[in-house]
Amino acid sequence: MSYSALEQHFEQLHHLQHLGAICGWDQATMMPAGGNEARAEALGTLAVLCHQQLQDPRLGDWFTAAEHDALNAEQQQSLAEMRRAWRDATLLPADLVRARSLAGSRCEHAWRSLRPANDWAGFLPLFEEVVSLSREAASARADALGLSRYDSLLEQYEPGMRSQTLDGLFGELGGWLPGLIAEVQEKQRFETVLPLQGPFATDKQKALGLEVMGWLGFDFHHGRLDVSAHPFCGGVSEDVRLTTRYDEADVAQALMGIVHETGHARYEQGLPAQWRRLPVGQARSMGVHESQSLFFEMQLGRHPAFLARLAPLLAQHFGEQPAFAADNLARLYTRVKPGFIRVDADEVTYPAHVMLRYDIERDLIEGRLEARDLPERWDQLMQHYLGLSTKGNYTNGCLQDIHWTDGSFGYFPSYTLGAIYAAQLAEAMQQQLGTFERLIGEDLPAVFGWLEQKVWRHASLLSTEALMTQASGQALSAAPFERHLKQRYSG
């Protein structure tokens, strides 16, 4: 049976990816610096091998023949996901793949020193090359997939999502968000927030983090917590490697970072064992992945009931202090302040950063904006959404993110889609199971059981649209996100 041959072939690919995931984790957490060059070479060889695995000339025949195999519905979907992975790996001419990879490496590498130097002029020619090759790739993908150029890139990260839908969702959001931001700032202007008094010893932060991960149902039989410069959730479903970074002056950030990554981790740990070795058994999309981390961090983690549970734990680990009072924690963790930097943004202003990037990258790829005009558009949109000027400030403006430097256009919307999905899931869950006040206080396992049933166990067996509709009984909508933000921040 050709389908079996395909399964075996993709399982082998999965095993190679497993080795890459663990060695990548090791590189970020354990490896002594002197091992880096050899590791980079080894991982480079693995990347080539994985690519070759997807370009195996037998695959075409197997896919054709598998159409005649008697497959059940799940196998059909499995076949479709294998085909998608194959298509993405073979769609572009090899020359273009090489040229893009080269231009991306060059631009990203230069960016690491050009950004701190605020050097837009130095960055521009390298970036123009990346944009030009990304447009070329987008055209090739668009032709093959019957999509617009930008949608063909979006499809890589958020299958099924189209800019038309995004324009609708983000248009709606953009309508009420600036007003909400202004309103919340006004409301919080006279609020007193006590800062947490450090220092917070690393080992105590770690003990606290592990305890909170325990609450959140992280399975330590299938994962662990370590330290890396840039926190991530890596490894494989059977062995999830979560990382954080401790700052002894600040416990709040690392702790909420752990809650966030635990959301990613539980999604991975909850993927169905039967399908884990195949593409259909992987997480649905970047947006759905982010919805789980944001569900944990924003819906649960910054909920007053959660912070009320956290308060005595903080006191227990670090001793009593007035700032650990539950209501102070709630104010601290919901503070809204427009700023230049996306990764430092709060729950309310974050979508503005994403919509700005979406607007720019869509137009860049569709040819409606040129790279040289990017700073001007950036400044306009920052003024519009957050009332901040970035004129001449490239470091904290359009040079702040790594994503575009290597041509990862189409990724940014995932962050805010994740927030939208999370809010819709949270609203539906509370309608079905009762309020978070009660669930967080009395029955966290019910929350995770619901997510497992509605999201995790479906992996890529359902489309995002079907997943959201089945889970919430509603079509995808930004309305629950609006209700959530307004209720929490201006309620």
Next chain:
Amino acid sequence: MSYSALEQHFEQLHHLQHLGAICGWDQATMMPAGGNEARAEALGTLAVLCHQQLQDPRLGDWFTAAEHDALNAEQQQSLAEMRRAWRDATLLPADLVRARSLAGSRCEHAWRSLRPANDWAGFLPLFEEVVSLSREAASARADALGLSRYDSLLEQYEPGMRSQTLDGLFGELGGWLPGLIAEVQEKQRFETVLPLQGPFATDKQKALGLEVMGWLGFDFHHGRLDVSAHPFCGGVSEDVRLTTRYDEADVAQALMGIVHETGHARYEQGLPAQWRRLPVGQARSMGVHESQSLFFEMQLGRHPAFLARLAPLLAQHFGEQPAFAADNLARLYTRVKPGFIRVDADEVTYPAHVMLRYDIERDLIEGRLEARDLPERWDQLMQHYLGLSTKGNYTNGCLQDIHWTDGSFGYFPSYTLGAIYAAQLAEAMQQQLGTFERLIGEDLPAVFGWLEQKVWRHASLLSTEALMTQASGQALSAAPFERHLKQRYSG
């Protein structure tokens, strides 16, 4: 140039082995238990890939064509080592490889419960299958290599070594060893040795171990120390992963274990950077590898001058106690006591365990001994060398080692060859640089510089014989080992 094609091909293999080494280390040190099944599958796939890489049909043509390439002497040797790796991977028919691997896994798996159950009868049929297939493999190798059956297996671990040479070396050793063992026991009978008084906290043991590794020149920029159930030295030359195991009741063993593994590690770290990605840049043989760990552990680590340096360090980490006196440490670390278990044996009785196994495995493979007669021969030899009876005691007799269960015949001699090489190197070094008393006290870097020049940097560019002769100015001989043991234990 075909040689270049071969280099590229083998470098790729090296990168895959790098991933396997790091994931293997992770499995033993970091991995949560629930990750084991997925890891085993991933590493299994990698093993198949590595094997395929060595069976690439283009290799034969490349090797033939490379004979006409203009190569310098080092490239010639590099070519020979690639050819050896290729030959070893392709020499046996695939059916036999599969059958051996299957029988070996089955026997090893059963052994894990049969050994504690002292169940020789249950073990025998599985073991007979392993012996039979190993003989078959040995015959095939022997025919292809023009060697005797046992020598063809020995060649895998100790290239160039023959049983004729071993018979000579071990025959000599066997002549004086039983007498020495008896003499030392008599001498030590009335010696007072104070046991070290614990407990010794794990974190303090680790700090001490790291300090001693620092003395011994371990490069922490290219390696690290962790914990595993069975200590080993893994990773890659650029990133050596050394492990140990701590027992809070006993600091002596973990500490000397670290010294031992540091010897392995420095050999790996000292391999020539230029050749590391190719077979010729790997360690020469199992025996030479063991010679470095035993040089560190036995020649240096148990030397009175080393223990005199260690004494104040122990007191510093764990507080003063009479047992930490240098002369007491020297007595403790040179205590001789015949016992059943090889891995627990002291420096003097260890070779007896190895010679016994050599005698048996050689005859098993050459067809001069049958598996069913193994316990009787074991008992005879234990009586002869160590005066101990193992009648009916399989657990602590012929079932104690893992090596034979999966058919690794030909490996055991490496341990005592290592001790012989180490003694010959130590004697030559002292003739050239002065006594260990002085070197350990004043100039340890000179010791490592000498090893680097004479052993490490040659990797597999020289045969073991050339390596030993060039380093010591003498042909391989057991005489320095005899002088070393007699001087240390009955001097």
